[in-house]
Amino acid sequence: MPxxxxxxxxxxxxxxxxxxxxxxxxxxxxxxxxxxFSIELTDIQLVLVMQINEQGLLNVYSPLEGEADCAIKTSVxxxxxxxxxxxxxxxxxxxxxxxxxxxxxxxxxxxWLKGSLIYWQDILASFTGDIAAHHITxxxxxxxxxxxxxxxxxxxxxxxxxxxxxxLAPHPYEMDEFSKQVLEVRQACDRLSAxxxxxxxxxxxxx
Amino acid sequence: xxxxxENTTHFGYQTVNKEEKVGKVAEVFHSVAAKYDLMNDLMSMxxxxxxxxxxxxxxxxxxxxxxxxxxxGTGDLTAxxxxxxxxxxxxILADINDSMxxxxxxxxxxxxxxxxxxxxxxxxxxxxFADNSFDVVTIAFGxxxxxxxxxxxxxxxxVLKPGGRLLVLEFSKPTTEGLSKLYDWYSFNLLPTMGKVIxxxxxxxxxxxxxxxxxxxQETLKGMMEAVGFEEVTYQNLTGGIVALHKGxxx
Numbered sequence: 513m514p515x516x517x518x519x520x521x522x523x524x525x526x527x528x529x530x531x532x533x534x535x536x537x538x539x540x541x542x543x544x545x546x547x548x549f550s551i552e553l554t555d556i557q558l559v560l561v562m563q564i565n566e567q568g569l570l571n572v573y574s575p576l577e578g579e580a581d582c583a584i585k586t587s588v589x590x591x592x593x594x595x596x597x598x599x600x601x602x603x604x605x606x607x608x609x610x611x612x613x614x615x616x617x618x619x620x621x622x623x624w625l626k627g628s629l630i631y632w633q634d635i636l637a638s639f640t641g642d643i644a645a646h647h648i649t650x651x652x653x654x655x656x657x658x659x660x661x662x663x664x665x666x667x668x669x670x671x672x673x674x675x676x677x678x679x680l681a682p683h684p685y686e687m688d689e690f691s692k693q694v695l696e697v698r699q700a701c702d703r704l705s706a707x708x709x710x711x712x713x714x715x716x717x718x719x
Numbered sequence: 720x721x722x723x724x725e726n727t728t729h730f731g732y733q734t735v736n737k738e739e740k741v742g743k744v745a746e747v748f749h750s751v752a753a754k755y756d757l758m759n760d761l762m763s764m765x766x767x768x769x770x771x772x773x774x775x776x777x778x779x780x781x782x783x784x785x786x787x788x789x790x791x792g793t794g795d796l797t798a799x800x801x802x803x804x805x806x807x808x809x810x811i812l813a814d815i816n817d818s819m820x821x822x823x824x825x826x827x828x829x830x831x832x833x834x835x836x837x838x839x840x841x842x843x844x845x846x847x848f849a850d851n852s853f854d855v856v857t858i859a860f861g862x863x864x865x866x867x868x869x870x871x872x873x874x875x876x877x878v879l880k881p882g883g884r885l886l887v888l889e890f891s892k893p894t895t896e897g898l899s900k901l902y903d904w905y906s907f908n909l910l911p912t913m914g915k916v917i918x919x920x921x922x923x924x925x926x927x928x929x930x931x932x933x934x935x936x937q938e939t940l941k942g943m944m945e946a947v948g949f950e951e952v953t954y955q956n957l958t959g960g961i962v963a964l965h966k967g968x969x970x
Contacts, residue, residue: 514769514770514773514957514958517769517770517772517773517776518769520772520776521768521769521772545805546782546805548781561776563803565802565803565805566802566805566806567802569802571799571802571803573772573775573776574776575776575777576776577776577777577778577779578779578781
């Protein structure tokens, strides 16, 4: 699919621009050079093949020909979840992520890429100058806080609507109470069946 | 008549002697070499970069590979391959036309691509390399201009290592009627005019449009590749068949 080549081209140019401007390409781990990583995003049917070259820059291609040193198959939401390394095992178990090859290499690769992010204010300042960069950073973090606040508000409003106002779903407390009652009934049942069992045995031994 | 056709070939829509074609094609490329990259971008609206990128992905090159970029012209593919194969690999940029080769060499050196790239002026029909020397051979927008295509394909087959592959990126036949008409109009009206304005050379671009029409279509080229020994030959139409990427292996 040549459309994938457009996407891979854009990604390659932007990442390489980033790496060059930040100078992070100079710190590419030797072990990673020449290694091939492939990421298959099943939901948008996109395969990206990445390779770090000797200049510490990335070659990004699509499709994959031959074998990769580490192949990751997941979806876009799965990829976002993968950003927390502690999730990897859970995601693999849940079948959301499929990894073939050397996971350690992929981990090192993503750590190195993420490492470049600490330079982002410097890169911004190289375009805009220090003062503007500071203001933009400030504005961005304010926007982020505002967005988080709004999303928390929205969640609260929806749950209020669902649980209390329209009563579309039981409130978590009701749910707890209900499960507790179910548990009690089950325990009572168990006790009763044990007692019946016991009585039957007694009757049988007597007769 | 049959006697005659053995010694002649087509140069665009004209029929010329086989010996003449090499010279005429050379003339075309000598005259466009300096502005070749600019014209490519304008004529294809930048899409040629996507086609080439796709070709690179399909080449499956790995560090340490030996790659021949045949009719490589101004070195677009070579630049990318050089970064993939690394220090231990080697890329040879070959072209029959020394003007194109010079432009390519200057361009790559300016980009800092040195060390694993070599430049060879070679005729695709008689490749000056040992048998079984390359992991990948690519010929992008070059096969069309070769006088004896079968001989060139056989020569490529010879220099490929067993397990190696050939990628032919070349203009082909659009798959839908509508696109075909639009494309014809574009290439016979707009293209020579653009060539005239930018390079002051309408004839070369007239030749380009004509040579594309004379080039074998997808299935014919596939057959030609199979005839010289390539196996598992497949092709993929890009941009509605305006361009096709043929891939074949030597086992």
